[in-house]
Amino acid sequence: ERAALLGRRLKDGLLSLQQRHECIGDVRGRGLLLGLDLVKDRRSRTPDPELALKVARTCLELGMMTSTVRGGFGIFRIAPPLTTNEAEIDQGLEIFDRALTKALQ
Numbered sequence: 171e172r173a174a175l176l177g178r179r180l181k182d183g184l185l186s187l188q189q190r191h192e193c194i195g196d197v198r199g200r201g202l203l204l205g206l207d208l209v210k211d212r213r214s215r216t217p218d219p220e221l222a223l224k225v226a227r228t229c230l231e232l233g234m235m236t237s238t239v240r241g242g243f244g245i246f247r248i249a250p251p252l253t254t255n256e257a258e259i260d261q262g263l264e265i266f267d268r269a270l271t272k273a274l275q
Contacts, residue, residue, distance in 0.1 A: 184206055187270070191271075194207070195209035229269045232269060
C-alpha cells in the first residue's frame with residue numbers, strides 16, 4: 171500500500187517533468203519501480219544515451235545516485251527503497267529536474 175502511494179507521487183512528479191522537458195520520451199512502471207527514457211526526439215523516440223550520462227553524472231554531483239540500463243538506451247531505472255518518504259521523493263524529483271536542466275544547457 172505504501173509503495174503504491176509513494177509510487178503514484180513519484181510517477182506524477184516524473185510525468186510533470188515530462189511536460190516540461192521534451193527530452194523525456196516515456197515514463198512507465200508501477201509502485202516504486204519506474205522507468206524513464208531520455209530521447210533526442212519524442213516523435214522518433216531515438217534514445218539519447220549521451221544526455222542520460224550527463225544527467226546521471228549531474229545527479230551524482232547533486233547527491234543522488236541513479237541507475238541507467240546498460241546498452242546505450244538512455245533509460246533510467248528508478249527504484250527508491252520502501253523506507254523512502256514523501257520529502258525524499260520530492261527532493262529526488264527536484265534533483266532530477268535540476269540535472270536535466272543543467273545537462274540541456
